[in-house]
Amino acid sequence: MSYPVWTVPVAAVVLMSFTATAAVLDAVLDSARRGGGWRERVGRPVWEAARLLRQRRRTTVAPDALLWRLGTSGPLVVALLMAVVIPLGGRAVTDPVVGVVWFNAFDVALWLLWWCAGWGANSVYGLVGGYRFVAQALAYELPLMFALTAPAVAAGSLRLSEVVAAQDRVWFVVWAPVAFLVFLLAVTGFSVWGPLSYPAGWDVAAGVLAEPSGVDRLLLLTGRYALLAAGAGMATALFLGGGAGPLLPGWLWSGLKILAVLAVLVAMRRRLPILRADRVMKRAWLVLLPLTLVQLLVVSVLTYGGS
Amino acid sequence: MVVDGWLDRLAARRPHVLLAITPGATAARLATEDALVDVGAVVTASPADADVLVVVGYPGEEMADAIGDVWRQLPGPRVRTQVVDPAAAGAAIRAAVAGLSGGGQRAEALRRHDEWRTGADHRNDGDPDESPGHRGHAEHGGHGESMPMPGGLMMAERADDRDGLKLDVLEVTLGPVLADWPAGLVVTAAVQGDVVRKVDARVVGAESTAVPSFWDGADGRRRAAAHLDSLARLLAVVGWPAMAQRVRVVRDAALGAGPVSDVRSRLAVVDRRLRRSRTLRWATDGLGVLTPQMARRLDVTGPAARAADDGGDVTARWRCWLTDADAVLAGRDPGPAVGPRGRGRGDRTASAALLDAACRLMVGLDLAAARIVLASFDPDPDEIAVAVPRRVED
Numbered sequence: 001m002s003y004p005v006w007t008v009p010v011a012a013v014v015l016m017s018f019t020a021t022a023a024v025l026d027a028v029l030d031s032a033r034r035g036g037g038w039r040e041r042v043g044r045p046v047w048e049a050a051r052l053l054r055q056r057r058r059t060t061v062a063p064d065a066l067l068w069r070l071g072t073s074g075p076l077v078v079a080l081l082m083a084v085v086i087p088l089g090g091r092a093v094t095d096p097v098v099g100v101v102w103f104n105a106f107d108v109a110l111w112l113l114w115w116c117a118g119w120g121a122n123s124v125y126g127l128v129g130g131y132r133f134v135a136q137a138l139a140y141e142l143p144l145m146f147a148l149t150a151p152a153v154a155a156g157s158l159r160l161s162e163v164v165a166a167q168d169r170v171w172f173v174v175w176a177p178v179a180f181l182v183f184l185l186a187v188t189g190f191s192v193w194g195p196l197s198y199p200a201g202w203d204v205a206a207g208v209l210a211e212p213s214g215v216d217r218l219l220l221l222t223g224r225y226a227l228l229a230a231g232a233g234m235a236t237a238l239f240l241g242g243g244a245g246p247l248l249p250g251w252l253w254s255g256l257k258i259l260a261v262l263a264v265l266v267a268m269r270r271r272l273p274i275l276r277a278d279r280v281m282k283r284a285w286l287v288l289l290p291l292t293l294v295q296l297l298v299v300s301v302l303t304y305g306g307s
Numbered sequence: 308m309v310v311d312g313w314l315d316r317l318a319a320r321r322p323h324v325l326l327a328i329t330p331g332a333t334a335a336r337l338a339t340e341d342a343l344v345d346v347g348a349v350v351t352a353s354p355a356d357a358d359v360l361v362v363v364g365y366p367g368e369e370m371a372d373a374i375g376d377v378w379r380q381l382p383g384p385r386v387r388t389q390v391v392d393p394a395a396a397g398a399a400i401r402a403a404v405a406g407l408s409g410g411g412q413r414a415e416a417l418r419r420h421d422e423w424r425t426g427a428d429h430r431n432d433g434d435p436d437e438s439p440g441h442r443g444h445a446e447h448g449g450h451g452e453s454m455p456m457p458g459g460l461m462m463a464e465r466a467d468d469r470d471g472l473k474l475d476v477l478e479v480t481l482g483p484v485l486a487d488w489p490a491g492l493v494v495t496a497a498v499q500g501d502v503v504r505k506v507d508a509r510v511v512g513a514e515s516t517a518v519p520s521f522w523d524g525a526d527g528r529r530r531a532a533a534h535l536d537s538l539a540r541l542l543a544v545v546g547w548p549a550m551a552q553r554v555r556v557v558r559d560a561a562l563g564a565g566p567v568s569d570v571r572s573r574l575a576v577v578d579r580r581l582r583r584s585r586t587l588r589w590a591t592d593g594l595g596v597l598t599p600q601m602a603r604r605l606d607v608t609g610p611a612a613r614a615a616d617d618g619g620d621v622t623a624r625w626r627c628w629l630t631d632a633d634a635v636l637a638g639r640d641p642g643p644a645v646g647p648r649g650r651g652r653g654d655r656t657a658s659a660a661l662l663d664a665a666c667r668l669m670v671g672l673d674l675a676a677a678r679i680v681l682a683s684f685d686p687d688p689d690e691i692a693v694a695v696p697r698r699v700e701d
Contacts, residue, residue, distance in 0.1 A: 040347070043320070050317035051358070056416065058355055058382035124479050125353070128501050128674060195586070202486060203544045203678040205352040213355040213382040272586045274546025276675055279589050 003093055008084065011093045015083040018229035018258060019222060020045060025266045026225075049218060057214035060121050068120025071130075071208075072216040074113030075191075075223030078106045079230040086233035087160055089243040089251030099160035100152050103234055104145060110190045110227075111137050114199060114208060117220060121211035129207020133199035135277035136189060139284035140196070144186035146292035150179035150299045151238040164242035173239040175302055178295040180239045182288060187231030187265060191224050194269035198276055232261035315408035318358075322348045322404050325357035325381070327374045327484045330491040330510060330688040332364025333521035337562070338393035339363055340555070342400040352486040354380035359403045362389040363490075367512045370483055370491055377484045379421055384412040466499070474499040481678075483511045487543040487551075490688045494666075494681070501674045506666045510688045520689035523646040527635040528570070532561040533647035534610070534628040535574075537685035541625055544682040545590050553577055561636065571636050578629045591621035595668040595680030605667075606660040609649025611684055621683040648687055658690035 003010075027044035059065070084093040085102050096102055111134060118130020152158050154175060155166035163172075173180045189196040192208065200209045212220050236242060236257040243250025324343055328336050339361055343350060351357050354377050366374055378387055388403040390396045406412075468474040481494040491512065497505035522533035535558035542551035557577055560570045581587060597607065602615040610631050614623040631647075634640070649657035665684040669677040 047317050047321040050314045051321060051323070054314050054318050054384065055358075056382040056384075058380070124477065131501065198546070198675075201546055201675060202352055202548065203546065203675050205485065206356065209356070210353040211355045217356065270549035272547070273542070273550070273584070273590055275586060276546075276590060278673060278676070283589075 003091060007093050011083050012080055014088065015080060015226060015229055015233075018232070018262060019079075019226040021259065022225040022228050022262050022266055023048075025263055026269065029267055029270060048221075052214055052218035052221075055214040055217075057216060058211075060123055060211055063122045064120045066120075067116040068212075069216070071113050071115070071117030071120050072212050072220045073223070074116065075110065076219055076226050077223075078109055078113065079223060079226035081106050082227075082230040083233065085160055086230065087164055087237050087242055088233075088254045089249060090161070090164065092160065095159060095161045098158045100148055100158045100163070100238075104148055107144070107186075107190050108141070111141075114192065117212070118199065118208040123211050125204045125207055125210040128204050129199045129201070129210065132201070132204075132207060132277060133192065135281070136196060136198055139277055139281045140186045140189035143182045143284060143288045143292045144189075146289070146296055147176075147179040147182040147186065148238070150176040150292075150296050153296065154299050154303050156303070160237055164237055164244075167241040167244065171239060171241040171244075172299075176239065176295055176299050178291050179299075180235070182292055182295075183235055183239070184231075184261070184265065187228065187235070188268060191227040191231065191265075193224065193228060193265065195272040195275045197269075198274050201274060228265050229258070229262060232258045232265060235261045312408075319404055319407050320347060322346070322358045322407060323351040323356050324348045324359045324361055324400075325351055325354055325377070325484070326486070327360060327362045327366070327370075327377065328490040329362070329364035329366045329370055330512060330691070332391070332490065333689060334393045335363045335390050335396065336490070337559075338396035339390045339400065341559070342390075342396040345397065346400055346404050348400070348404065350486065354378075355382060357381050358385060358407055359400075360385065360387045361400070361403070362387070364391060370511045373483050373511070383416055383419065384408070385415075466504075468499045468502070468504075476504065479674075487540045487682070489681075489686055492662075492686070492688055496669075496674075496677070498674065503669055503672055503674065503677045506669050506677075508662055508666050510691045520646055520687055522648075522687060522689070527638060528561050528567070530635045530647045531570075531574075531632040532558045533687075534632040535561060537682075538625055538628050538632075540685060541621075541679070541682040544678050545587065547587065550577075550581070561632075567636055571633060574629075574633055574636065578633065581629065582626065588622055591625065591679065591683070594621045594676055595665075595672075595683060596620045597664055597668065601664070601667075605664045606652040606655055607649070607664050608651060608657050608660070609647065611661055611664070612649065621679055624683045646687070646690065648685075648690070651690075656690040658686040658688070662686040662691065 023045035024042055027041045028038070030041065030044075082103055085096065085099045086092055087095070092099075114133040114137075115130040118126040118128070118133065120126070151163050151172045154172055155163040157163060157166070166172075185196070188194050192199050198207075200207045204210070209217070209220065233254075236254060240257045240261070242257075243252075243254040245253035245256075248256075326336070326339065340350075348359070354360075358381070360374070360378055360381060362374055378385075384407050386403045386406040388399050390399050464476050465473050466476045476497050476499055479496050479498050481496060482488050482492045483490075489510075491510050493509055493511050495507040496503045522529060522536075524530075535554050539551045539554040539558060542548075542554060554577055557570065557573045560573055597611065597615045597619040599612075599615045599619070601607075602612045602619075607615070610627040611624055613631075614627040617623045617627065646657060648661060651657040651660060661684040665681045665686065668680050672680065
């Protein structure tokens with residue numbers, strides 16, 4: 001079921017609330033500031049945003065301005081486009097027949113966008129960061145695609161409302177735990193976050209984040225949190241039964257589950273060191289990919305074996 | 308105006324700071340790091356993200372030039388300050404943060420004529436001698452027949468790569484202003500893609516480099532702190548900032564006046580966590596192997612030489628730091644040494660040998676791995692008084 005067109009801005013507001021929550025969560029979990037109380041931390045995203053709004057928009061010498069702007073604003077746009085198909089309490093802004101593919105198509109678009117964000121600045125560090133993203137994407141994208149396939153196969157549909165409805169008895173996370181974990185890892189991958197923030201590595205002066213400043217940087221950083229939020233929303237719909245739950249209304253259940261997943265994603269940042277693409281590529285292709293394929297087989301047998 | 312003042316106040320609560328550290332200013336650096344935490348500032352990795360540039364120590368002429376280049380890349384509002392006396396760090400940082408708001412910024416913004424601004428409008432007006440590299444010193448001259456390109460930049464040249472292809476060679480200068488990087492070190496690397504083919508390292512001196520290294524001496528706590536300082540830098544470069552921060556806290560405890568048993572128990576927690584981390588081992592295992600023979604040949608002493616007997620990779624070196632730090636805190640001496648990095652041989656300081664070894668092992672690695680290898684040796688530029696150029700080719 002879909003809402004009318006005017007709900008598009010509402011969906012955007014909802015996504016941005018989750019985005020802000022992610023930023024606040026990250027600040028709260030930061031252990032770096034000694035003696036900083038709760039108020040010190042909760043307000044941090046506000047101060048960071050104020051700082052970037054006030055900062056001048058710097059460029060570099062001979063940048064590729066068009067691609068650079070595309071790269072810095074793109075991740076936020078992609079997150080918003082992902083959000084329109086994510087159901088909240090059983091209903092989304094739109095519910096296309098190919099909802100799962102819609103999500104997948106936009107996460108692939110991020111290959112180009114992150115690369116542009118690095119390339120456009122005409123700086124060595126940005127360029128290295130952009131190519132690091134491509135290398136990293138080669139490692140996570142195929143496992144992600146098979147992880148997305150698992151719930152679609154189990155539900156026998158690519159329409160998200162039907163995927164959610166198919167989980168009325170058992171959530172797909174029970175049948176497909178590997179796919180769920182791979183999906184979460186891939187979300188941090190396309191959000192350039194935590195263990196998969198190799199493209200924004202400190203060793204190359206923050207890589208894709210090395211050159212953007214002012215409002216460009218604000219858009220890019222907001223886009224990063226928004227991607228995490230959209231990923232958490234999708235994980236809830238695909239694996240955690242969407243708005244299913246006792247007593248509380250569906251939209252509230254969806255919201256709570258999204259928050260829980262988001263908290264896990266944000267917390268991953270401080271738990272692990274960066275997984276460098278050159279080191280994890282082999283593991284991604286030789287371990288993760290076969291695992292997701294076996295997972296897909298298990299789901300297929302469970303779904304169609306009985307009938 | 309009202310909105311401006313309001314934004315100013317909010318923004319000033321979390322200033323981002325870029326540190327330009329000169330050799331011989333370790334005490335001032337530690338005081339600065341401490342002062343930054345007090346005002347709620349965060350250290351950043353790139354000038355584009357910085358509001359405040361803090362010059363730590365007295366830079367020499369070449370370093371000052373590089374700092375000037377970096378300063379021109381701060382977007383603004385921006386403030387520049389200098390910390391020389393560790394005792395004055397707090398006041399200097401507070402004054403700098405206060406300077407971020409107010410009318411002075413507006414006036415400064417109007418006076419600015421940055422190359423990156425004109426570069427966008429008149430692409431061919433750029434003067435090749437003034438092209439800013441990202442870290443200041445991009446030496447674009449001396450490339451033979453390279454053709455000038457828009458913005459005064461030069462085109463890359465080509466050379467055979469390791470797979471028998473012909474690829475662009477780009478000369479990248481790392482340092483002297485770079486986060487978690489040995490103070491004043493400049494590494495000029497020829498890279499193909501992101502594979503390092505040639506390394507040329509030197510230390511850009513401070514105004515005076517006659518002072519002995521901050522870390523030298525017989526004090527066990529200070530030696531332990533030196534290892535933890537190195538370890539924190541390595542962890543930051545590996546990409547585990549939260550853990551690097553925890554190690555810095557233990558380092559500060561070692562330098563403080565608290566009981567040794569307390570420092571040791573904190574160290575034990577970090578030690579356990581690091582040794583158990585499988586993902587950290589993925590990042591450092593088998594990387595930059597220094598064999599015992601090579602260690603002897605290059606006069607490497609200290610923890611790096613001991614680690615050579617234990618596998619000799621980056622993992623062995625950070626484990627050796629942990630072991631040594633605990634040993635010196637417990638009052639045991641893990642091996643004869645003058646400073647925490649060894650004693651050197653003849654005129655050659657321990658750090659000079661470490662830098663030499665690191666440069667040799669960096670060749671053939673990609674940028675990320677090369678930086679990790681360098682960080683795992685962590686030569687102390689305070690020990691390398693004279694700039695000795697060394698060149699290593701593939």
